Amino acid sequence: MEKIIYKADSRGHANHGWLDTHHTFSFASYYNPDRIHFGALRVLNDDKITSGTGFPKHPHDNMEIISIPLKGDLAHEDSMGNQATIKQGDVQVMSGGTGIMHSEFNPNEEIGTEFLQIWVFPNKQNVEPRYGQVHYPAEERINKFQTIVSPNANEVDTWIHQDAWFHLADFETGFESTYELKKKDNGLFIFLLEGEIEVGDEKMEKRDGIGLLNLEQIEIKANKESEILLMDVPMEW
Structure with a gap:
């Protein structure tokens, strides 16, 4: 087994006033030639948006985009005609495909919004753009791996064009479990949202x-109560 460590304080960081963001991989003005992507996982941004602000309409194509709110709300509008608000516990996916335009902003006047913006390289180019949004109850991931993204439309509505599986897990203190990869030759990227865990011999x-x-x-x-995101992704595609 090989491992690559990404400590929280080693990430790229930018504070634009309305947006405070940390980048695990190279993005915008942050560039690290050793941190371009992890297999098909291209972007993992940890964003905080102040009240009443957000990203104006902008384009995407040929990318699978996953948004996971951690706190507050995120209002979404796109060129496919979707208008929605995603909240804590929701997961949103978009297939950029042949091209979409969308905007996202914090609609609340007093509460900041925190969310993960994740991009995955697709295994099909120029597909028809699509949108999906599902609420995943937190109680269904206590001491278990809750599937929130999959390549299989019959498994979750938040499916993507890639042989990748995302899971959320809330482990109680002292709980331990074994995660088995879904596909041979995939890699696993673990991002710890809260708490303290041991992954093999790595804290x-x-x-x-x-x-x-x-x-x-x-x-x-889990050495403490912990919230974990696991991303099981192809290293080649």
């Missing part, structure tokens, strides 16, 4: 990431 703290390659399974133990 992770809040907002740390770890990329794991050449493995079939991995032991994960």
